[in-house]
Amino acid sequence: MEPIIATQDLKKVFRLGKVQVPALRGVDLIVQEGEFLAVVGPSGCGKSTLLHILGGLTNPTSGHVLVDGNDFITMNDADRTRFRRHKIGFVFQRFNLLPTLTARQNIAIAQHIQGNGFNPHRFDAVADMLGIREKLNHKPFAMSGGEQQRVAIARAVICEPKILLADEPTGNLDTENSQIVLNMLRALNRSFRQTILMITHNPEAAAVADRVVRMRDGRVVSD
Amino acid sequence: MVNRMVLQNIMHRPVRTAVSILAVAIEVGMVMLVVGLTTGLLNESAKRVEGVGADVLVQPxxxxxxxxxxxxxxxxxxxxxxxxxxxxxxxxxxxxxxxxxxxxxxxxxxxxxxxxxxxxxxxxxxxxxxxxxxxxxxxxxxxxxxxxxxxxxxxxxxxxxxxxxxxxxxxxxxxxxxxxxxxxxxxxxxxxxxxxxxxxxxxxxxxxxxxxxxxxxxYQILSVKEYMSLMSSNNLPAMRAFLTVMILVAVVIGFLVIFLSMYTTITERTREIGILKSLGASKTYIIEAILREAGLLAVIGVLAGIAGTWFARKVILASFPTLSIDLTIEWAGRAALLAMVGSLIGAFYPALRAAQLDPVDALSYE
Incomplete structure (x- = not known):
């Protein structure tokens, strides 16, 4: 079966003035559809950069990266944006909800950007599964961290993305809420075969994944 | 959905919104009042000459x-x-x-x-x-x-x-x-x-x-009818230049305030723009959202400006009864158009800048 994510000798170098800072030094990674993968490693090892490249937020310096059959190296910014709109869902450590919108509007805007219009059945199903029905008319400042993260997950999966990319989704949560969020990610993966790639520092969080990949100094050191 | 987001954004920063609306309203009011005063002065002066009852004017x-x-x-x-x-x-x-x-x-x-x-x-x-x-x-x-x-x-x-x-x-x-x-x-x-x-x-x-x-x-000999037709700012180069300068000043004020307002807005909302980009929002989507916001501010400003000008006219005429201010629908329309175009141009660069933000940088903006 064709992997949903395949990277080969993936490199990313940032330029800070005249200094070149390598963030990824040749990452080889294969992720199968429906897999729940955790990427762990110390700060600065390149986890977030890898996630940003796989989500089409930034382009690699060299190497190959195929995501759902699309070669990012050959895609321009507009193509990657379109790809992200239809195939990727993001969950961030800081929730990243739009502060002026309610939970309902934060979720609905993803559907609006995708352009397929509001799907009430999908919306209800996601809201029920994540247990946020009571909070739909609340704005982010009126919700707890755990509730905000559940809304962020709802927003990420509302358009049925091929891949869910989660960047330290429990990093800003207490133990109880962390467990709730992890259970939800696990449930999404099990119930809908949602492919999830999660970055985390937390070994307990990584433990819920099917597979754990360790990174150090811009490389995968164990798989 | 974009409209709802635009509306929420406008309500989220009431002072910024009020200042932007006020600037556009002043722009509209300034154009309408300056033109109204000028044409009012000329028309009223011409009417008074007509009121003498002569048919011909003879001047050296x-x-x-x-x-x-x-x-x-x-x-x-x-x-x-x-x-x-x-x-x-x-x-x-x-x-x-x-x-x-x-x-x-x-x-x-x-x-x-x-x-x-x-x-x-x-x-x-x-x-x-x-x-x-x-x-x-x-x-x-x-x-x-x-x-x-x-x-x-x-x-x-x-x-x-x-x-x-x-x-x-x-x-x-x-x-x-x-x-x-x-x-x-x-x-x-x-x-x-x-x-x-x-x-x-x-x-x-x-x-x-x-x-x-x-x-x-x-000698300069004019029929009163001809004189009446000559009494317009178009036939008075200095008056025309004055009007042009005043209108330009008004438009520049509106443009600059909207520019500054939207520029500040996108700096303040860099992270939110990053979020929209992470959701797959295209450059056009972001530009459109910002232009809609500027457009809405301009529309409210234009309406406030037109209403305010009519009110200001009443106040001015009550205080200075010898003045004459001719407010016309035509110039209200022109002032509105100038304000709308000025506002949209003022918002375009900030919108373009927002659309070109790097999503990763935007998401990490504090």
Missing amino acids: PGASFFFGLTQAPMPIKIADRLAEIPRVGGVAPALFQFNSTGGLNLIYGIDMESFNRVTGGFVYHSGGPFEQPYDILVDDWYAKANHVKVGQNLSFLNHSFRVAGIVEHGKGARLFIPLKTAQEMSGALDKASIFFVKCTDPGYTDQVITSIHQLLPR
Whole structure:
């Protein structure tokens, strides 16, 4: 079966003035559809950069990266944006909800950007599964961290993305809420075969994944 | 959905929103009021000249049809020669005096008898005609604006005048003094700035003008109808330039405030723009959202500006009854268009900048 994510000798170098800072030094990674993968490693090892490249937020310096059959190296910014709109869902450590919108509007805007219009059945199903029905008319400042993260997950999966990319989704949560969020990610993966790639520092969080990949100094050191 | 987001954003920063709306409203109000005051001044001034009741105006060579600008006197004897022209029913000489102390006023020095013959005579609200050389007649608008009463002394052109009468407005000037007095004060004895010529029938106007041209070939001779059509800012280069500059200043103010407002907004919302980008929002989507926000601010500003201008007109006219402000739908439309276009242009660069933000940098913006 064709992997949903395949990277080969993936490199990313940032330029800070005249200094070149390598963030990824040749990452080889294969992720199968429906897999729940955790990427762990110390700060600065390149986890977030890898996630940003796989989500089409930034382009690699060299190497190959195929995501759902699309070669990012050959895609321009507009193509990657379109790809992200239809195939990727993001969950961030800081929730990243739009502060002026309610939970309902934060979720609905993803559907609006995708352009397929509001799907009430999908919306209800996601809201029920994540247990946020009571909070739909609340704005982010009126919700707890755990509730905000559940809304962020709802927003990420509302358009049925091929891949869910989660960047330290429990990093800003207490133990109880962390467990709730992890259970939800696990449930999404099990119930809908949602492919999830999660970055985390937390070994307990990584433990819920099917597979754990360790990174150090811009490389995968164990798989 | 975008509209809802735009609305929420606008409500989220009430002070910024209020300042932006106020700037656009001021822009619209400034354009409408400046144009309204200018055209009002010209129209009202033209109507007053029309109200004299003459059919033809005779001025010396090179005189401006904007009366206050030139005084260039002509020999008063010309009046007798004009009166001899067939179909001429009356000739009234007037000498202009431009008073600049305590406000700008055009004073007509008039010969009461000939002026009455052309105009049909003043309608007196109180008092009566001149009795002494230093008597003055003021119109009712001037009297109301300056709380003038009959018998009161007014100081003009370094002389004290007794108010002899308050007359109905609309007969050339707001202030009238005896012709002889005006001539003595300006050292222009036996001179006049203009002759108001009344035909025995308005249908003879062209015929009379032709005759006057033959008599006074180099003089400036206009029918009152022609004069009325000339009294627009388009025929006054300085006025046109003034209007253009004022409109430009207003547009630049609106443009800069919207530019600054939207620029600040996108800096403040960098992270939110990053979030939209992470959701797959295209550059067009982000530009459109920001332009919609600027557009909505401009629309509210335009409506507030138009309403505010009508209100300001009432307040100004209540405080300065001699002013005239002509507000027109046409200029309200033009001011609205200028404000809308200025606002959208002002918002375009910030919108473009937002669309070009790197999503990773935007998401990590603190």
